[in-house]
Amino acid sequence: MNALLLIAALLLPVPALAHVGDGLHAGLMAGFLHPFSGADHLLAMVTLGVWAGLLGGAARLVLPGAFLGAMATGAILGVTGVALPGVEAGVLASVLVLGALVALMVRLPLAAGAALAGVFGLLHGHAHGTEMLGGSFALYAAGFLVATSVLLASGLALASATAPWARQAARTAGGAAVAAGVVLLLAV
Template sequence: MKRPFNFLAGMLALATLTLLASGTVYAHPGLEGVGGGFLAGLTHPLLGLDHIVAMVAVGLWSLSQVPKFRSMIPLLAMLGMLLGALSAWAGLVIPGMEFGVAMSVLLMGLLLITLARMPTSLGSLIVVLFLFCHGQAHGSEMPSGIAPWAYLAGFTVATLGIIYLARRAGSLMAARDKHLLKGIGVAIAALGASFVIG
């Protein structure tokens, strides 16, 4: 039983270091000092608490879905992020996108609390829509003078990494007690509500 606990301890340490490195818990801190398109893209999701929490929620919630849909979720996340970023680069301005990002955190937390098993069509739409909001935010906040496709690759890798790590940690927790996942869902929903209100 030591290996799961070592893995979870490592995950908590990584999350703590990431938050400390950001120097802030604001949703979208600046990227000053981060050089290169790929590195900027890789770093951006890790410096936004709303992005980290949303991806963790997606990864944990995916565990309660049927195997076929569960295997699709990372690809759907990539699709939503890509569409959102491309829409921002095309000059599409969607009013209230930050509110959409905040609501995605709140709603993903609620889905995690219930461990709701969605039909594949509805669940796919939810994942793409939520990740579209995050992709729009990433795309609109891309620093000037960097390669867009390298930036896109960076934040895609970071997003998938968070989802898969959350899924791995969640499977270990679920093996012990599914109420642990629901408890995390409560915390995520509460954080999402604070984003919406604040």
């Protein structure tokens, strides 16, 4: 419990900064750095990787694949000006829901898990695409898709550790994501 409070306190001064609307979102490096620039993206992507890893089997590839594919689609919608309702709320909800799924070790059917990952990926991608201004969309998208893959793989690695304490650490990380999501919600 103390670890959860510490993580939440550390994230307190860092509200959802990924969507600052500063117009500096262009090019490969900007795309790569974007998922790391806001706690909401960072937490959701790592937590999705943890959840996929805890589910094991085909989920280890299907859930991240669904997220990445839908994220690319959402980015195209965002950059072309197609509006989606509730993007910011959905991005925040992804942190809370994915954290709870991990903390509670929820096992959904693979198709349901993939659909959920896809919805969250679509919303995160739309947020990324909407903020891309100028420069090459292809480079920007490549950057955030590679960074997202790194974050998803990090979560998978955490869930796949074989140490006796690893499974509990992964569940604790899910609880920490929920706590951080609550902090982000209160900071909005």
